[in-house]
Structures are given as structure tokens and as C-alpha cells.
Amino acid sequence: LLLFHRRSIMKSALSFLVAARECEIGELEQLALTSELVSLVGRLIHALQKERGISNVYLGSQGRRFAEQRAPQALESDQLALHVRERFDELYSGPHSVRNGARLFARIAAVLHGLDELPGLRERIGARTLGADESTAAFVRLISGLLAVVFEAADSATDPQVSRALVAMFNFMQGKEFAGQERALGAMVFVGGHVDDCEQQWQQLIDTQERCFQVFANFADRAALETWSAQRNGPKLAELERLRRVGRSPRSGAPLDPQLGQAWYDCCTHRIDAMRTVEDTLASHLRALCERRIEQTRAELRDQQAILGTLSRPSGPQPPTPIGPQLERSILDMLQEQTLRLQAMSDELDTVRASLNERRVVERAKGLLMAARKLSEDAAYKLLREAAMNQSRRLVDVAERIIEAHELLDPKA
């Protein structure tokens, strides 16, 4: 160590501070790319939700209604899917390029497979060789795969501010999807004329939506919150609540008025379309945030590089000027400040990411059920949901019990 000149050692500490800053910028740039992908995925999900609704009406009306709306909607879905595929391909440029790459890419592979099944699904819908429930389930599966991609993106964010925005986005998208599933369920109920055994499932869809929007509200930026609360006070929401009440507790014996089906569908669709505008607000906030954070971090990097430049300046025939106590002090301050800041960021990040835990718990319980009882993902989820209904518990509580029980039962765990 004595071989090192003091100047070169200070320089070496500083260059690692600079390297740390460069890593931060690299991570932020990666996040900016991922955020763009998330916005695009949101648009594809919206198109698929519309296509699911149109297909349901088509199948429910024995092909009499919405036949002419199918092809243009399929085209819109396909065009967006092509864009999403292009972004997927851009994302991968070598094993080191993507944080959380292993999980993200496995999710993407599942989505690509789901998109692959779309043409076959549409053929069967056109030929009406499958029921509305089967068609709904296929779209739900594909959309859930796309949401899993968004989840991985939110889960792997390293900047707490960007992570907040992504968590708000993911929860909003998830809530919107539950709203879409509620639309499909309600439509079936109104067309069928009675709620039968769907009442609890309906309640669950309402509850999970509300929880998602609550988490969204905890993490969203002001503009998105304002757009959202303006919508919640619209007249259509009162109508939605009225139809929910009518649909879920019809006077005993009396069948539901099938005409309400159209009103229900319109009212839900209006609400879901309005949610798209909230998503757009979230997306532009996310974009602006990434840009701002990159710019900030670049400015800080430039400051550090300037000091590093002073230290590296070739000294020519004169001996290098010694590091003044002031410069040394400022490097020490930077060291301490940067470490504390990164520590605080990582704590904040832990807090934000904790809000994603509910989904993690449900996913894990689902995986345990799939492995233990050799079930498909759908069947495992259905089992969970039914257990929750029978026990009048939240899905996540049932999932937690399964995990606890598994840990007690399995000696390896």
C-alpha cells in the first residue's frame, strides 16, 4: 500500500463513487425501458379486455350480436401484440442486460405462448364451439400472464420513486382487470336471469378490486389520483352500484330482467374505458419520472467526474499538487452522503415492495397446490378461491395458512 501515492488512492475511492453513480444511471435507463413496456402492455390488456367482452356478447347471443365488431377488435389486439413482441425482443441483449432477467423472461415466454393460442381461440369463438365461460377463462389467463410481466417489472425496480409509480400502475391494472372480470360475471348473471352460486365470487371481485385501488391510491402521483377521483364521482358509478345491488340480490323467485344486461355492460364498459385514461396519466408520470431521475443522477455524476478530472490531471514536470484538506473533506462528505442516500433508498424500496407481498403470497400458495395436488394453475387458483369463499376469508389469508401449514408439514421447509 505504501507504494501508492495519496493522490492516486483518493482518486481510486472517488472512481468507485463514480462507478456507483454510473450503475444507478444504468439501472434507471433499464427502468425507463421497462416502464415503456409496461405502458404498452397496459394498452394490449385493454384491447384484450374489449375483445373478451365482445366475444362474450357474441357467444351469449348465439352469434346474433357483435359479429361485425369481432374482426376489427382482433386486429387492434394483434397490432398491439406485435408492438409488445418487438419490445420483448429489444429487451434481451445479453445475459447481463436485464435485472431480474430470469423471472421476467420466463413470464414473457408464457405470454408469447398465450398469444400463440389466440388465433385458435378466435376460430372456435367464431364457430361457437366453446362456451362464454371457456372463452373468458382463456382471455383471463392471457391477461394474467401479461400482468405477471408488469409485476416482475415493478418488483425489480431499484429506484424507490420509480418503484412507487410502478406499484401504483400494477395495482391499478390489476384492479381494472378485476373490474373487467366483474363485467363478464355480471353479464352472465343478467343474461341467465339469476345470480345462483356466483354471489360470493361477485363479492370477491368487488373486494379485490377495492383493495387494488386502495394500494394504487397509496402510491399514485397526484395527477392520476385526481383523474381517478373525478371518475369515481361520476353518475355512472351510482348506476353501477344500483345494478350490483339488483343483480346480486334479486327478489326471491323472480328472474332478473334480461334488459338490464345491456345497461350493466354499458355501465361497466364506460367505467373500464375511463380507467384507461387514468392508466395513461400514470404512464406519462412514469415516463417523466424516469427522465427526471436520469437527468438528476447524470448531473451528480458530472460533479463527481469533474473532481476526479482535477485529481487525474497530468502534472507535467512539476510534482502533482497535493490534495488540499478542503478537497479531501468534500470527497469524504460525498462518500458519507452517497452511502447514507443509497441506504435510505434501499429502505424506502423495501417498504414499497412490501405492498407487492399479497400477490407473492397468493402465487406461492398456488404453486404449492399445483405441485402437491398436480393441478393446473387455473384449478389451483379456483381451489384457493373456493376455500376463501367457504371459510369467509380473504384469498391472501387462506394462502398464508397454506404456506404455514406446508412449512409445518414439510420437514425440508
Added chain:
Amino acid sequence: LLLFHRRSIMKSALSFLVAARECEIGELEQLALTSELVSLVGRLIHALQKERGISNVYLGSQGRRFAEQRAPQALESDQLALHVRERFDELYSGPHSVRNGARLFARIAAVLHGLDELPGLRERIGARTLGADESTAAFVRLISGLLAVVFEAADSATDPQVSRALVAMFNFMQGKEFAGQERALGAMVFVGGHVDDCEQQWQQLIDTQERCFQVFANFADRAALETWSAQRNGPKLAELERLRRVGRSPRSGAPLDPQLGQAWYDCCTHRIDAMRTVEDTLASHLRALCERRIEQTRAELRDQQAILGTLSRPSGPQPPTPIGPQLERSILDMLQEQTLRLQAMSDELDTVRASLNERRVVERAKGLLMAARKLSEDAAYKLLREAAMNQSRRLVDVAERIIEAHELLDPKA
């Protein structure tokens, strides 16, 4: 989407599975590098711990003892430090190359600055212009910076098995450092002749050591555990416990026999040197584990690439053979299996990483104190430690209260 041939779409899903696997390998290779660094850092810490002990004896004996051992020990520390520096430099090869780079590099910068201060520190020790406590504090700071590098490495591991090994390693190294600090404290007490107000601090060093070794025991491999428990039953440990008892509760009024100082020092040193062999066992386990995991994952990657090759084979003048239902089934199985496996890995990882939380909580409370009361890191830690002693609470409990209080007090939190 209809433009795509089924074969090419299946291929595209599979290539993302392959990409996911490549990312896993990339992360494992990174972990292998980090693990080598961690082993080397362990050796540097051991050398610095010896140098700290020698310096203490030298200063405590007014320069009469260990004068001739100082230079060779400094040389050993310096040589290891040079190796560590080289590894640090190798680690950085572009902003995307290191997971958790921002935090890791900021920690490295702090270590480099600490190493920079070593020559000056040694000069003052040689001239005996500083006390043993000041010298100890400087070494403690440097070693704690090196442990922070190991912590970041353990915290950023993405493979649960490797993460377990790194968590075991970090906790063992941290426990060993507390054992080193106990050696220094005990030496001061025996030389001074009375325990004074160090009694609680001594107890705390024993408790935190035990907790570290407990976590180590929860996560370590069998070979390391066996090496460790063989040592715990050695005759030297009984002697250590006896000296702990004598040193901490001397008969009232009667000063301690200063001759016990040498016995204490030898007995602690014997124990700490033995810990080095446990660390070596941990390090070779870590190395073997990384190699095995890389090999496994490469074999799995080859299988997937072989299937991908089948799909990509140019079909010549004949139309491409359609994908048989069997091949399609096996791709679907791979999709499901890989997603479930990654999910399970990530859950297991969360569980392992949770054991690092105690340190995170203490670090955060320290950061809050530093910011709120404009304290140095040392002073903030001392304040925490004193509060824990006064309240007869564990350090981490006091830290948790500070964080809770801060969240209540600070409207932004």
C-alpha cells in the same frame, strides 16, 4: 399475429425460456466472482484483526512489547489489501455488469478510503501519539466497512442456495469480528485491573457474537458446522468462559491480576485463529456450490437449446414438419416448470434474506440518527449502543423503536 407461423411462435416462447436460463447463468457467474471476493476480504479482515491486536499490546505496553511483530503484520495486511483492490477493480466493467452495483461500489469506495488512512494510522501508533482505544476504533471502522461489502454481496445474491452460503459466511465473519472486539475490550480490562463501566458493553459483545453464530448455524453447510462444533468443545473455550467470568465480576475492591491479560489474549487469539479455518471451510463450500449451480444450469440450458435447434432447422424445399403434440406438450411443461421453479426460488430467497434484516434495521436507525443529530457514523452507533444498555434492550429493538418513532414524527414517512 396471423402472419406468424405456429412453429416460429413456439420458437419465440422457447427462446425466451432460453434467455431466462442464460440470465440465471450470468447471475451465477457474477455470484462466483463475488464469492471469491468475499473469501479474500475474509483473509484481509483476519490480518487487520491481528494487526489491531498487536497494535493494542504495543500501545498498552508503552511500546515495550510486540514492537518487532508490527512490521511483518502490516506487510501481510498490505499484501492482502493489494489483492482485494485488484479484485475490486476487476469487478467493475461497465454499468450493467454488477447487480446491486450502486450500493456495492459506494461501500467499496468507503473501504478504499479506509485503506488509504492505514499508513498514517501506523505512523501514529509507532510514535505512540494515540491511545489504544483510538487505534482500535480506526481498525473497527475499516473492518466494519469491509463487512459492509460482504453484506451487500450476500444481500444481492439471486440464487437461494448461494445466498444461504453467503448469509452463513457474513454472519460468521461478523461474529468473528465481535469476538475480536471482545478480545480488545478484555485486554484493556485486564491490563487496567478493573472492569469499570465496560461490563454491559462486554455482555453485549458476547450476546451479539452468539446471535451471529446462531444465524450462521441456521444457514451453514454441514462441513462448516462440524468444524465449528469441534472447536466449541475444545479445552480453550472453558478457559475463555472462566476468564470472562473473572474479568467481568472481580471480587469487589480487589484489582484484577494483570497476568491474566496474557492468558486472556492467548485464549481469544487461539479461538479467533480457529475461526479462520471455519471461514476457509465456508469459502470452499461457496466455491464448490457456485460451480455446481453453474454446471447444473448450463446442462438445463443445453437441453432447451437442443429443442430450440430442432425448431430452427432450415426446412429446405419441403415445408417444415409441423410441431408434434408431444413436442408442444414438452415445451408447455418446461414453461410451467421453469416459472414455478423461479417462483419457489424467489420465495426461498426472501426467507434467507429476511435474516439480514436485523443489520438493515440497525443501519437505518443509525442513518436516521446521523441525519437528525448531525452525528458521525461512530457517534450514532455509540448512541444506539448506550441507549440499548440503559434500557436493557437489544440493539435491534432500540433501532426498531427509533424507526417507528421517526415514521410517526416525520409526516413524509
